[in-house]
Amino acid sequence: LAKTTQPISMDSYEGQEVNITCSHNNIATNDYITWYQQFPSQGPRFIIQGYKTKVTNEVASLFIPADRKSSTLSLPRVSLSDTAVYYCLVTGRDDKIIFGKGTRLHILP
Amino acid sequence: GAVVSQHPSRVICKSGTSVKIECRSLDFQATTMFWYRQFPKKSLMLMATSNEGSKATYEQGVEKDKFLINHASLTLSTLTVTSAHPEDSSFYICSARDLASGRSYEQFFGPGTRLTVL
Numbered sequence: 001l002a003k004t005t006q007p008i009s010m011d012s013y014e015g016q017e018v019n020i021t022c023s024h025n026n027i028a029t030n031d032y033i034t035w036y037q038q039f040p041s042q043g044p045r046f047i048i049q050g051y052k053t054k055v056t057n058e059v060a061s062l063f064i065p066a067d068r069k070s071s072t073l074s075l076p077r078v079s080l081s082d083t084a085v086y087y088c089l090v091t092g093r094d095d096k097i098i099f100g101k102g103t104r105l106h107i108l109p
Numbered sequence: 110g111a112v113v114s115q116h117p118s119r120v121i122c123k124s125g126t127s128v129k130i131e132c133r134s135l136d137f138q139a140t141t142m143f144w145y146r147q148f149p150k151k152s153l154m155l156m157a158t159s160n161e162g163s164k165a166t167y168e169q170g171v172e173k174d175k176f177l178i179n180h181a182s183l184t185l186s187t188l189t190v191t192s193a194h195p196e197d198s199s200f201y202i203c204s205a206r207d208l209a210s211g212r213s214y215e216q217f218f219g220p221g222t223r224l225t226v227l
């Protein structure tokens with residue numbers, strides 16, 4: 001299982017674009033990169049998943065460089081409700097998911 | 110689609126009693142479910158992997174006789190905390206994979222169960 005490293009915490013302001021970078025130097029060929037969001041006392045919620053290049057959905061974009069050793073979650077125009085912990089995970093098809101420490105994002109008014 | 114529920118959402122019990130937590134996949138079949146525990150301000154810690162029809166696989170340091178896991182059907186896994194003590198108070202979260210769909214890399218998480226042992 002590839003280990004991930006991401007910033008412990010980040011602050012930003014409403015309306016700003018927030019980019020959270022995660023490093024995963026030991027990612028394997030068959031691994032995907034997945035980001036989850038967690039609010040206090042709730043289960044993690046899937047945000048986005050990708051294998052390479054760029055993936056975009058209605059809530060975020062995920063940028064993955066060619067070497068796949070890192071990835072960046074981009075949240076456009078954040079609001080106060082985006083204050084949460086964001087987890088970057090690397091997993092293969094049948095692997096269990098091991099959570100790292102996550103990034104505690106705090107959005108300020 | 111791909112909803113996972115947990116019951117109860119919160120439970121308070123006396124020390125020494127046993128507590129059962131249910132995890133259900135509501136609209137898909139989950140051959141594998143996972144149980145996590147999360148302490149305040151900490152990350153999720155994987156406790157065990159629950160496979161339908163077979164014994165669960167526990168992570169190192171997790172007592173299998175204390176945390177009994179049963180995965181009797183493709184939509185239900187249960188975690189029983191036996192002889193609970195205050196140090197078992199935590200937030201327990203389950204997740205499941207939908208291997209039949211093309212989203213098998215994704216895990217779907219339940220809302221969690223808050224256990225408080227007095």
